[in-house]
Amino acid sequence: MKNTGEKIIEGALAFSGLITILTTLGIIWVLVSESFSFFQVVSVTDFLTDTEWTPLFTQKHYGILPLLTGTFLTTAIAILTAMPIGIAIAVYLSEYAPKNFRKSLKPALEVLAAVPTVVYGFFALTVVTPFLQNIIPDLGSFNALSAGLVMGIMIIPMISSLSEDALHALPKSLREASYGMGATRFQTAFKVAVPAASSGIIVSIILAVARAIGETMIVAIAAGQQPILTLDPRDAVETITAYIVQVSLGDVPHGSLAYKTIFAAGITLFIFTFVLNNISFWIKKKYQEKYD
Amino acid sequence: MTKLNQNRIIDSAFKYFGIFCTFFGLIVLAIFIFNILAEGLQRIDWDFLTNLPSRRPAKAGILTAWTGTAWILGLTAIISIPLGVAAGVYLEEYGKKNRLASIIEINIANLAGVPSIIYGLLGLEIFVRTLNFGGSLLAGAFTLALLILPIIIVATREALKAVPKSLREASFGMGATKWQTIWYQTLPAASGGILTGIILALSRAVGETAPLIVIGALAYVPFVATNPMDEFTVLPMQIFNWVSRPQHGFVVNAAAAIIILLLITFIMNGIAIYLRNKWQKKVNW
Numbered sequence: 001m002k003n004t005g006e007k008i009i010e011g012a013l014a015f016s017g018l019i020t021i022l023t024t025l026g027i028i029w030v031l032v033s034e035s036f037s038f039f040q041v042v043s044v045t046d047f048l049t050d051t052e053w054t055p056l057f058t059q060k061h062y063g064i065l066p067l068l069t070g071t072f073l074t075t076a077i078a079i080l081t082a083m084p085i086g087i088a089i090a091v092y093l094s095e096y097a098p099k100n101f102r103k104s105l106k107p108a109l110e111v112l113a114a115v116p117t118v119v120y121g122f123f124a125l126t127v128v129t130p131f132l133q134n135i136i137p138d139l140g141s142f143n144a145l146s147a148g149l150v151m152g153i154m155i156i157p158m159i160s161s162l163s164e165d166a167l168h169a170l171p172k173s174l175r176e177a178s179y180g181m182g183a184t185r186f187q188t189a190f191k192v193a194v195p196a197a198s199s200g201i202i203v204s205i206i207l208a209v210a211r212a213i214g215e216t217m218i219v220a221i222a223a224g225q226q227p228i229l230t231l232d233p234r235d236a237v238e239t240i241t242a243y244i245v246q247v248s249l250g251d252v253p254h255g256s257l258a259y260k261t262i263f264a265a266g267i268t269l270f271i272f273t274f275v276l277n278n279i280s281f282w283i284k285k286k287y288q289e290k291y292d
Numbered sequence: 293m294t295k296l297n298q299n300r301i302i303d304s305a306f307k308y309f310g311i312f313c314t315f316f317g318l319i320v321l322a323i324f325i326f327n328i329l330a331e332g333l334q335r336i337d338w339d340f341l342t343n344l345p346s347r348r349p350a351k352a353g354i355l356t357a358w359t360g361t362a363w364i365l366g367l368t369a370i371i372s373i374p375l376g377v378a379a380g381v382y383l384e385e386y387g388k389k390n391r392l393a394s395i396i397e398i399n400i401a402n403l404a405g406v407p408s409i410i411y412g413l414l415g416l417e418i419f420v421r422t423l424n425f426g427g428s429l430l431a432g433a434f435t436l437a438l439l440i441l442p443i444i445i446v447a448t449r450e451a452l453k454a455v456p457k458s459l460r461e462a463s464f465g466m467g468a469t470k471w472q473t474i475w476y477q478t479l480p481a482a483s484g485g486i487l488t489g490i491i492l493a494l495s496r497a498v499g500e501t502a503p504l505i506v507i508g509a510l511a512y513v514p515f516v517a518t519n520p521m522d523e524f525t526v527l528p529m530q531i532f533n534w535v536s537r538p539q540h541g542f543v544v545n546a547a548a549a550i551i552i553l554l555l556i557t558f559i560m561n562g563i564a565i566y567l568r569n570k571w572q573k574k575v576n577w
Contacts, residue, residue, distance in 0.1 A: 009471045010386055016378035017396045023438050024399050027410060030417040085313045092310025112317045114561050116499025118528040119550050122535050123324045156317045184303040214407020216502035221535055241409050248506045266413045277405035
């Protein structure tokens with residue numbers, strides 16, 4: 001009697017775990033089924049090679065490239081901002097800073113990641129863009145630059161925290177050997193510790209890229225909604241995510257081709273983040289416990 | 293000798309560069325918060341909190357937005373907490389070596405990396421269309437619950453992992469069953485860590501905008517939601533809507549609403565950090 005009760009409980013718990021699998025299957029099913037009917041109308045070749053994306057205009061084109069360059073541009077700016085700062089923070093906290101300092105600063109940095117992204121979007125549009133316009137006069141009021149920069153600030157803690165963990169996990173003997181040879185902290189940090197922890201640092205950067213690609217509100221607010229094929233950071237661009245927002249806010253009838261475009265855009269986004277996440281997973285598995 | 297000096301200079305120069313970088317993000321955030329307070333603080337008064345949305349910025353309030361946020365917070369908590377904690381307990385206490393558990397584990401790592409807007413597409417097809425919830429609070433809460441489920445599961449597992457084996461063994465020794473041990477011993481011992489994770493996850497849900505836009509949450513809702521099937525708006529949606537308008541009055545409104553939203557997220561994060569510190573002190577068994 002007691003045993004059946006235990007079995008029922010275990011079953012209920014296992015079912016809760018299964019929900020997460022159903023979520024994944026649901027995401028894949030939704031994206032694949034809706035984009036499947038999209039690709040029955042629009043050929044995959046057009047989708048990947050057409051340089052115009054105008055599903056909401058009368059002259060319709062379905063080339064994802066402008067959305068990809070928009071996404072690529074904002075992501076690249078964000079990573080170029082966050083990577084040097086994030087790695088410098090990680091090196092400083094693990095190799096230079098006193099222990100107490102490190103302990104209290106790590107959670108403080110997490111605050112940057114706790115701020116809602118719509119707030120960052122407001123910041124990019126109303127503070128950063130006007131400020132940058134003083135320096136770059138022909139900067140549009142919507143542009144990839146300030147959206148990317150602000151997104152970079154948001155993902156600093158992602159890179160700094162994971163990279164610091166990787167540096168912190170290195171055995172002490174490695175550093176002591178370097179100091180014993182007369183190296184400075186800087187030399188030890190960048191010639192010994194960072195190369196030794198490189199897999200962890202690379203993982204942090206890949207995850208940050210995945211995060212930046214999927215980020216929505218900052219780019220929807222500050223980068224604009226013009227799907228133009230450009231790599232000029234001063235221009236307004238539209239990312240994949242911003243496009244999904246644009247269509248969702250409008251009155252696109254359910255089941256129409258324009259409605260299905262958000263799923264075609266969504267599956268493109270999903271593939272990118274899925275591949276990046278799995279690469280990071282693979283690196284983590286492969287290089288884990290190198291020093292144990 | 294000069295080389296040696298040069299090395300020393302580089303070494304201490306990097307120290308200051310490191311300090312600068314560490315505080316860079318926080319300084320930018322401080323500038324931003326100062327900016328927002330300067331812009332929005334004078335706008336916050338009783339009317340702002342109790343007025344319905346309006347076309348005129350000076351008359352518009354956030355009543356529907358913050359009540360919507362409260363609804364979403366409550367419903368998302370009701371849906372996600374039991375599921376997340378149960379799944380965490382299963383993975384940590386039951387499924388140590390079986391195949392299902394390891395598949396679920398890899399799957400959760402993957403789900404945590406899926407962009408939030410993709411959850412919006414899932415919610416749109418499953419909850420809004422297939423289950424016919426429409427753009428209701430319920431559809432929004434289910435979507436956000438799935439989004440934060442991985443965070444709660446991981447936090448539950450971490451907290452359970454920190455509970456020493458001896459506690460479980462003592463309970464088994466007294467003749468308790470596995471579930472009795474979990475319910476009366478392990479879960480209460482891990483509750484501080486689990487609660488921290490739950491609050492952090494819910495604070496994430498409060499700040500989410502993108503998935504709610506996709507499932508069709510509205511920017512303009514002229515009534516306060518009274519049941520889970522009502523249409524709704526939330527604070528981030530209201531902010532997004534105001535930011536996109538040209539009149540300066542709405543930008544001031546957005547700044548004022550951001551102050552309220554940041555207050556909510558910072559209080560939730562503060563409680564979580566406080567609980568974590570308290571629990572970590574206690575947990576040194």
